[in-house]
Amino acid sequence: MRKYRIGILGMGTVGQGFINNYHLNKEEIDYKIGGELDFVNVLVRNTVKKRDVNLDKKVYTNQFDNINLKELDVVVELIGGVSSAFEYIKKALENGCHVVTANKELMAKKGIELIKTARENEVLIRYEASVGGGIPIISTLNDSLSSNKIERLMGILNGTTNYILTKMTKEKMSFKDVLKEAQELGFAEADPTSDVNGSDAAYKLAILSKDAFGIIVNPEDISREGIRNISLEDIEYGQELGYKIKLLALGEKSNEHVELSVQPALIPVEHPIASVNYEFNALFIEGNVVGEIMLYGKGAGSMPTGSAVLTDVIDITRKKNDYIGTCSAKDIVVNNIGRSAYYVRMEVVDLPGVLGKIAVSFGEQGVSLDSVVQRARGGKHAPLVFITHEIDRATLNAVLESIQKNNYVLEVMSIIRVVN
Numbered sequence: 001m002r003k004y005r006i007g008i009l010g011m012g013t014v015g016q017g018f019i020n021n022y023h024l025n026k027e028e029i030d031y032k033i034g035g036e037l038d039f040v041n042v043l044v045r046n047t048v049k050k051r052d053v054n055l056d057k058k059v060y061t062n063q064f065d066n067i068n069l070k071e072l073d074v075v076v077e078l079i080g081g082v083s084s085a086f087e088y089i090k091k092a093l094e095n096g097c098h099v100v101t102a103n104k105e106l107m108a109k110k111g112i113e114l115i116k117t118a119r120e121n122e123v124l125i126r127y128e129a130s131v132g133g134g135i136p137i138i139s140t141l142n143d144s145l146s147s148n149k150i151e152r153l154m155g156i157l158n159g160t161t162n163y164i165l166t167k168m169t170k171e172k173m174s175f176k177d178v179l180k181e182a183q184e185l186g187f188a189e190a191d192p193t194s195d196v197n198g199s200d201a202a203y204k205l206a207i208l209s210k211d212a213f214g215i216i217v218n219p220e221d222i223s224r225e226g227i228r229n230i231s232l233e234d235i236e237y238g239q240e241l242g243y244k245i246k247l248l249a250l251g252e253k254s255n256e257h258v259e260l261s262v263q264p265a266l267i268p269v270e271h272p273i274a275s276v277n278y279e280f281n282a283l284f285i286e287g288n289v290v291g292e293i294m295l296y297g298k299g300a301g302s303m304p305t306g307s308a309v310l311t312d313v314i315d316i317t318r319k320k321n322d323y324i325g326t327c328s329a330k331d332i333v334v335n336n337i338g339r340s341a342y343y344v345r346m347e348v349v350d351l352p353g354v355l356g357k358i359a360v361s362f363g364e365q366g367v368s369l370d371s372v373v374q375r376a377r378g379g380k381h382a383p384l385v386f387i388t389h390e391i392d393r394a395t396l397n398a399v400l401e402s403i404q405k406n407n408y409v410l411e412v413m414s415i416i417r418v419v420n
């Protein structure tokens with residue numbers, strides 16, 4: 001029986017899921033690949049730590065240089081971060097190993113360089129687990145939808161923020177309280193900054209930009225806004241108007257530019273992506289031929305992410321193609337004009353005629369309004385909520401700045417994109 005010799009860098013949650021997934025379904029997998037996987041080396045910091053995985057003790061090493069890359073078929077990188085992971089993967093590719101990685105930050109920042117190195121060395125690099133955990137997003141975009149031009153992507157690509165927003169919506173808990181609870185339950189990282197500020201989703205969107213649109217972007221060029229400022233009040237007004245608030249990764253391509261952004265957005269409750277709750281992820285895809293498709297599942301966790309890693313390894317043993325295509329970095333401009341409808345909540349002085357004056361100011365400055373809500377609070381101040389028709393974000397900001405000069409407008413509390 002053919003043995004595929006595997007080296008694994010890192011043996012944390014995902015690594016253990018990968019090995020346990022193989023042992024769980026070994027018979028079927030061996031049949032599919034006409035061979036078996038042989039876990040030859042595992043690079044870890046602590047070689048004697050107890051792990052929930054059935055591996056021979058002698059495979060562990062804490063020195064990358066102890067691994068003989070020339071003897072391996074596939075290197076699986078699960079250590080995360082950029083610097084060492086990049087160096088190890090590059091060496092593995094140059095030594096003729098195929099590579100599988102779950103590293104979103106690395107693939108977002110250095111993916112193209114690594115894919116090119118893989119090509120030059122006639123090996124493959126796969127990264128399904130880097131976006132959406134166990135959901136087959138990368139292979140769907142590259143293989144199953146290769147007949148289509150992808151026109152638009154809408155993704156819930158971060159489980160931590162989706163969990164927080166779901167709890168805020170369903171249980172009326174504050175952002176702070178849910179985050180604390182999620183950390184205690186181990187759903188959220190001790191340092192959740194990259195999740196909460198939208199960077200994690202922006203890395204994932206940068207990877208998808210290549211696979212959906214054939215465009216290489218620097219993840220830093222993707223405009224992002226996190227969920228820290230989303231209040232229960234916004235969630236409740238949203239519900240009253242028929243929307244849910246989600247942290248949305250958006251990608252849209254036209255001939256001249258691509259719009260890529262991550263931000264909280266109001267989504268109509270009847271849209272399929274509005275029903276994606278708790279730690280689940282989803283990607284809503286619009287292809288020019290196939291129409292609308294939604295992929296849904298667990299975006300993190302040991303077994304779901306391990307399943308994506310193992311599928312990549314299986315694909316490699318079956319010699320599937322790589323995913324580089326012909327990407328362009330220069331012809332297309334990343335544009336963040338943010339043309340959209342917007343939800344605006346402001347605090348105003350509660351006097352007769354104020355709502356009318358503000359509505360007139362919007363109109364005079366070319367902003368067309370779709371809905372208005374005013375809930376009486378019985379004090380001197382009142383909240384006013386507007387939903388605009390489509391407008392560029394910069395124009396809306398300028399109009400709001402001028403409206404705020406009137407002394408009956410106390411503060412603009414929230415501006416949230418509305419996405420259909």
Ligand code: HSE
Pocket residue numbers: 104157158159160161195200299300
């Ligand atoms: N931290 C990510 C999330 C999971 O909360 O979705 C790994 O990408």
